Amino acid sequence: MSLEVTDLVVEIDDRRVVDGISFAVPDGARLGLIGESGSGKSLTALALMGLLPDGATASGSVRWNGREILNLPDRELADIRGDEIGMVFQEPRTALNPIRTIGRQIAETIRIHERIDRRAARARAIAEAARVALPDPERIVDRYPHQLSGGQRQRAAIAIALAARPRLLIADEPTTALDVTIQADVLRLLLSLVESDGMSLVFITHDLAVLAQVATHAVVLADGRVAESGPLETLLTAPASPITQGLLRDATATLWRGEDER
C-alpha cells in the first residue's frame, strides 16, 4: 500500500501555490512534510484527499496503490477516505461534528464500511475510544465535542480517523493547538497506533522538533516546491539545501535545547 505523488500542482486564481511536488510514501513509512506558513504543505495534504477549497485546482498525479486518485469524483474518493486513508487535522473542533456524540461519530466511520447494527456499533465505538485512551470510554461516547478538553477532542478525532483501520494516516499539524505535555501524550499515542496497525503516515508540521519525534523521512517545502527530501536523520545532520539549513539554524536558535551546554 503505497502513495506516490508526482508533479503535483495546485493553483488558486492562476497562482501556483504548489508548484510541482513529487514524493513517495512506501508501505509503513512515516513521512514528514515540513515548511513555514505559505510553503504549500497544507494544500498538498488537502489535494491528496480531494479536499481543496473552492477555487483551487490540482493537476499532476497522486497514485494510491497504483490507482490514480487525483480529481477522482467525490463519491469514489469518499470510499477511500476513512476506509483506506484516515485524516487528522490541527483543530479537532472543526473536524468533529458539534451536534453528534463522540460515539456516534466513531460508529459512523465504522458503519460506512461495515454493516453492523446500532448496538454493535456502540460497543465498537467504546472499544475505539478506549484504544485512544479516552478516559471512561463508556460514558465519553455519549458526550458532545464541546464537553471534552482540547487533548480529548484530538484523541476523539484520532479514534474516528482510525476506526476503519486505514492503511495511511494523513495528520496535518495535529498537535499544534495543544499544550506541550498534551502534545507529548498525543504524539506518543499516534506513533504507537501507527506502529501497531502497521500504517503509513504523512505528518505535516512547521516544527522540526515535533517532526523529529515521528518521521523517518521528510520532505522540506518552500514556496510550493520541494527544497530537499530524504531520511530525516540526513536532513538533521547534513542538510544540503539552504532552506533546510536555515530552518534548522533558526529552529535551534529558538528551540529548547535540553541538557546541553551551560
Add this chain to the structure above:
Amino acid sequence: MTENPLPEPAEGIRNGHGRFDRLSDRSPSRGEPLIPRGEPLIRARGLRREYLAARKVPFARRARTVALDDVDLDVAAGRALGIIGESGSGKSTLIRLLLGLDRPTAGTVHVDGRPVDATASARALHWLRRETGLVFQDPYASLDPRQSVGRIVSEPLRALGIDGDHRARVAEVLAQVGLDPEAGSRYPHEFSGGQRQRVALARAIAHRPRILIGDEPLSALDVTVRAQILGLLRGLSRDGMTLVLVSHDIGVVQNLCDDVAVMTDGRIVEHGPTARVLHRPEQDYTRRLLAAIPVIPGR
C-alpha cells in the same frame, strides 16, 4: 515562593548573550532606577484573582474559579523574566494584574515603588503606562488596519502626552526594530507577519518604557521570523530594558530570560535563574513540563 534573587551559582549566570549578568554589574548609563538599590522594579504580593463561573442552570449559585492563587513576584530592574506554563495556568491573568488592566481579588502590585490601582482613572495610571510597553501574540489583531504605521507607532506618544518631535521618534524607533523609516507612511496590511510584529514592538517601546511585557510575542511567527524578533528583544534586554515575557515556549525563555517562573493551577511553583530552573528543576511539575518538550536529537 522564594525571595528573589535566588543565590547565584559561583560562576554567575551566563544568559543568552554570553554576558555575566548581575544587577550590580549594570552600568547606570540608562538612568538609575528611582527606587532604592535592591528594591525590585515590579513587586507583587499575595496576588489572587477569582472569577465567577457561568451558571450551569438558571439561578444556580455561581462557582468561583481561582485563576491566580497567592502569587508573590519580584522583578529587578534590567532583568528578563520568563513566565512559563500551560493554558489556564494563570500567566496571562498575572500580567494583566501587573499592568493594572485587571483588579486582583486580593493582594498588591507595586511598580517602581508605586502602588498599581486598577480602579484609578486612565489619567491616574499614565505613570504606569509610561513605564510599560506591551506586545501581544497576534500582530494581525493588535494593529489597527485603518491607521498608518507612523500613526500606530506614535499612538503612545500622543496618548501619554509626551513632548518632542513625534515624527523623529517614530523614524528612530522603526530603525531600531529594523524597519525602513519610510514604513511609517504605509499600512499594516502591506507588511508580512514578522514585519507587523516589528511594528507592534516599535509601538511598545516608542515612549521609552523601562518595562516591556510580552504575552506570547513569538508564538504566532514562523521560525525564521521568530529568530529575528528574538534577536530584537535580546538587544532591548542588553540595553537595560526590564522584560517580562509570558510564553509556553521554553526555547524562547531559555534564549532570552535571566530568570524563569513556572506556573500551574494559578500558582508559581518554581522561580529562579533560568539555567538553574531549566537544568536542575526542583519541582515535579517543572520536570514533567521539560520532559514533554520535543527536541531535535543530537542538538
